[in-house]
Amino acid sequence: MADPLIRFREVTKEFSRPDGVGTFTAVDRLSFAIEKGEIVAVLGKTGCGKSTMFNLLAGLIEPTSGKVDVAGHDPFSEFNAFRGKMGIVFQNDRLMPWRTALDNVVLGLEILDAKRAEAEIVARRWLARLGLSGNENDYPHALSGGMRQRVSIARAFAVEPDILLCDEPFSSLDEMTARDLRAEFVRLVKQAGKTAVFITHHINEAMDVGDRIMVFHRPARIAYEARMDAASREGSGRQAIQDEILKVLSLETGEGMPAAPVV
Ligand SMILES: Nc1ncnc2c1ncn2[C@@H]1O[C@H](COP(=O)(O)OP(=O)(O)OP(=O)(O)O)[C@@H](O)[C@H]1O
Ligand SMILES: [Mg+2]
Structure with a gap:
């Protein structure tokens, strides 16, 4: 084994x-x-x-x-x-309040040196999978707790x-x-x-x-x-x-x- x-x-x-x-x-x-x-x-x-x-x-x-x-x-x-x-989802979403939902997901990819345009495509896809199409440009304070947690799941999964x-x-x-x-x-x-x-x-x-x-x-x-x-x-x-x-x-x-x- x-x-x-x-x-x-x-x-x-x-x-x-x-x-x-x-x-x-x-x-x-x-x-x-x-x-x-x-x-x-x-x-x-x-x-x-x-x-x-x-x-x-x-x-x-x-x-x-x-x-x-x-x-x-x-x-x-x-x-x-x-x-x-390793992707991490914390108890509190730990999103960056000054970044939109999309930019929060993009962040993890940019740290891995992905190009902005490619990172955005991946981030949009993950937000869509988590039911957040249309919320890409919202800031965390405008999202509900459940939505913020979805963004943090998208962020964790997006880096594969x-x-x-x-x-x-x-x-x-x-x-x-x-x-x-x-x-x-x-x-x-x-x-x-x-x-x-x-x-x-x-x-x-x-x-x-x-x-x-x-x-x-x-x-x-x-x-x-x-x-x-x-x-x-x-x-x-x-x-x-x-x-x-x-x-x-x-x-x-x-x-x-x-x-x-x-x-
Ligand atoms: N950096 C630290 N310095 C000193 N003590 C710590 C530190 N981190 C954790 N502890 C102590 O270790 C013990 C375990 O803490 P831990 O956060 O791992 O618990 P937990 O099982 O995650 O609890 P919870 O369910 O409340 O999140 C606690 O008594 C805590 O006070
Ligand atoms: Mg704990």
Whole structure:
């Protein structure tokens, strides 16, 4: 079997405490592998280290110990090897307010040295695929939250990245809009044969999006894993996995934890 596309080996991330005394462990000897073409949903309570794992994966921070490997490279020390290979959709859309929808999508392509005219064609195509034809010249403040999130999805997909990283991309949207965008996201990832890591703290969202779910305890390590297939997406199979996830999340104790997990 081919090597997995993404692999964490015993990865630990410690931060200095704000008072400067000692360290705080956000990720604790975390190991997992993700195959090309998989969508892996990462579920866990607030503060369990999901975004820290995400930042390690995106090469934005360096592990304290252990090894992160993406397509045979270290994303932190070989950051440039990943230009255009990873697309990121953040929790908040992070669009540039002084750029129109079109120019926000074009930006990612220009960074990759695409010519303006070509970048514009690609950007228009992606905006159209996400239902935003006619909104190309709108500035972010004139778009709804759902529309802004569509622009950020278009921006991530437009560079044709091999890997998509999403950190709670739909958490600030109403349920109907989030459901539509989730379905759209899965369709786009599968159509293009991409690999995605999707962070959420909604159990149902994880079950709808993921081919596989990893549930984290705090500090980030895997407490439970489930593979989602046709049988586990519906009926009693789904219920059984949901019950198990709820059990794993509610068994967890820790400072600053909410009492009940979000379903
Ligand atoms: N740069 C940093 N310096 C110090 N501590 C940090 C830093 N980044 C994260 N932490 C701490 O690490 C822990 C995990 O944070 P992280 O943002 O990874 O959680 P999360 O699972 O993404 O939470 P949420 O669901 O609320 O987004 C938290 O206790 C946080 O305070
Ligand atoms: Mg987070």
